[in-house]
Amino acid sequence: MALLKIVIEPDPRFSRPSQRLRQKSTRIERIDDATRTLAADMFETMMAANGVGLAAPQVGILQRMVVIHVPAGSEYEDDPEINLTLINPEIQRAGGQELGAEGCLSFPDLWGDVPRYTSVTLKAQDVDGTTHKIKARGFLARVIQHEIDHLDGVLFFDRMEDVASLHHTSEAKEEVEVV
Numbered sequence: 657m658a659l660l661k662i663v664i665e666p667d668p669r670f671s672r673p674s675q676r677l678r679q680k681s682t683r684i685e686r687i688d689d690a691t692r693t694l695a696a697d698m699f700e701t702m703m704a705a706n707g708v709g710l711a712a713p714q715v716g717i718l719q720r721m722v723v724i725h726v727p728a729g730s731e732y733e734d735d736p737e738i739n740l741t742l743i744n745p746e747i748q749r750a751g752g753q754e755l756g757a758e759g760c761l762s763f764p765d766l767w768g769d770v771p772r773y774t775s776v777t778l779k780a781q782d783v784d785g786t787t788h789k790i791k792a793r794g795f796l797a798r799v800i801q802h803e804i805d806h807l808d809g810v811l812f813f814d815r816m817e818d819v820a821s822l823h824h825t826s827e828a829k830e831e832v833e834v835v
Contacts, residue, residue, distance in 0.1 A: 657693075660715040661702045665762050667824055668813055678809040681718045684743050688783040691721070695783050697742045699723045700719050707761045709799045711806030720744045722803035724796070731794050738796060745780035745804055756798055758812045765825045770815045772798045776809060780811075 665673040684691060694717065702710035702723055714719045721743050728737040752774030759767040775793045778800065782788060792800055802812060813819050 657696045657700045659704055662698050662701065662705060662710075662729050663714050663716055665725045667763070667766060667822070668811075668819065669726050673811065675774070676716070677713055677806065677811060679713065679718055680809050681713055681807040683718045684721060684781075685720050685786050687743060687781065687783065691743070692783045694719075695721060695723060695743075699725070699739070699741070702761070705761050709803040709823045710761060713806050713809075720807050722800075722807065724799050725802065726799060740751050740790075742778075742780035742790075742800070742803075743782065743785075744769060745800070745807070747776050747778045747801070748805060749777040751775050758798070758802060759825065760802070760812050763811075763813075766813075766815055766822055767817070767825055768822045770802075770812050771817065772801050776800055778804075790828075 663676050665677060667738060694712070698710050698712065698715060698807065701715060708726055709722060709724045712719045721741070724738065724740040724742070726738040729735050750773035753771055754774050755769045755771050757767050758770045774797060776797045777789065777791050779787055779789050805811070805815070812823060
């Protein structure tokens, strides 16, 4: 496994982000050893960066793959640890809505309040090519939406109601998860 270089962009309040993260990713047609190696490298990179999600475009690869790590106890004390690799994920249903703090590995030290669905149902393939239907709620649903947005060239501050409300992590009153 290898650490990959994360695409880092400037603060959008002061400089326009490049088009690297604005491109749509292509569907993965063949899941093979190269796909599995990329997934493992992305997971290792995400963990080294203390993130909870990483999309392939964030490491310069325009393919529809994300990796997710939600630590045990992230919302409730008895929540299990969740590790997912989602290939060609598609949200099929979503419901509820809440405002929550988000950050992004590609925009270090920035966070903002982003409205997201509180629950999502999606289908995605795993690294063996098996298609799964996944139902997610709460924080996991937020992470999934954030990462799938990356696959479509959408950035977290695009979803904010007021981009002027972006803050630096040092200004945060409570801990912000970086997705």
